[in-house]
Amino acid sequence: MESHEKKWYVLHTYSGYENKVKANLESRAQTMGMEKHIFRVAVPEEKSYDQEDSGKVEMEKTFPGYVLVEMVMSDQSWFVVRNTPGVTGFVGSHGAGSKPAPLLDEEIEHILKHMGATTRYSEEDFEIGETVSIKEGAFEGMAGKIVEVDREKFKLHVEVEMFGRETDTELDFNQVEKF
The missing domain is CATH 2.30.30.30 (SH3 type barrels.)
Structure with missing residues (x-):
């Protein structure tokens, strides 16, 4: 299933390593020249209020053990993502090298909106002062x-x-x- 449009996929990771996987994947995408295939990596989080510590606000993982990646699915991008340290596989893949199914647009819109992000994307490169x-x-x-x-x-x-x-x-x- 080779696609030429970017879609969101869910990665399974070792629990507690979500932010490390995000950093590793962003770094690998850049060093391996995959910026036109791997776009955004997100760790879904939400605010959590600690009742015992005078209402201190902390960020808590919405889906522990999972990371979202926006990418164009190709053999090369699939290989780069799949072999990123800490990634144990794609959700929706049936193993044996099969490509995963992407998230539905409504699903990712809901998750990103909950995070305060957007699925809408612009190629513009904005700078402060413009x-x-x-x-x-x-x-x-x-x-x-x-x-x-x-x-x-x-x-x-x-x-x-x-x-x-x-x-x-x-x-x-x-x-x-x-x-």
């Missing part, structure tokens, strides 16, 4: 200056002048375009 035009949302049609770029969540913090004051807003990469 001026952008806002294409959708409450500030549609206005221009603003980028003050922060969150490449992990594909979000921008943009300052928009409104009523003579700077107003900070958070936008997805695909909600803006470069001037």
